[in-house]
Amino acid sequence: MRRKCRTRGEREKENMKTDNETRLALRVLARIQTHTIAGPIAGDALAAEFGISWRKVASIVEQLRDNGHKIGSSNGNPSGYFVARTPEELHPTITRMRDQAKKILARTNRMADFHSSEPTVFEQMETA
Numbered sequence: 001m002r003r004k005c006r007t008r009g010e011r012e013k014e015n016m017k018t019d020n021e022t023r024l025a026l027r028v029l030a031r032i033q034t035h036t037i038a039g040p041i042a043g044d045a046l047a048a049e050f051g052i053s054w055r056k057v058a059s060i061v062e063q064l065r066d067n068g069h070k071i072g073s074s075n076g077n078p079s080g081y082f083v084a085r086t087p088e089e090l091h092p093t094i095t096r097m098r099d100q101a102k103k104i105l106a107r108t109n110r111m112a113d114f115h116s117s118e119p120t121v122f123e124q125m126e127t128a
Contacts (some may be wrong), residue, residue, distance in 0.1 A: 024050065028060045032071060032081045037089045040073070040080030 028046060035041045043057045050057075061081060065071055072084040072093040084090035 024052070025060050025063060028057065029064055029069060029071075032061075032064075033083045035080070035082040037072060037074065037082050037084070040078060040082040042078070042080040045080070 028050065031046060031049065032041060043054050043061075046052075046057045047054045061071055061073075070084040070090055072082050072090050073096070074080060074082065074092070075096070082089075084093070
């Protein structure tokens, strides 16, 4: 398969998009850094402030975490994001993320079991 050659303009446009996304992520990080576990900022508030969707905020937070930023999240009242200043502040977020990962893995395993070579209950009933 031949790779399509991009024009200089296409490369510049792609770089501008990356630069804009990086600037947005840094702005979101700067805003989150002004909040603590006692007063987190809601994802909806960040979305409204930056004119983006809540899902985009969550995606940016995920990227920031992937880059080593210790961003915690609170599901309590108030809920939202904050920069963890101690391991203890980050612990509830890590626990929630591990629980979510376990649920996703269990769901994935159930789906994989469904596609295994063993006949399903429905297939066994059809052959009986």
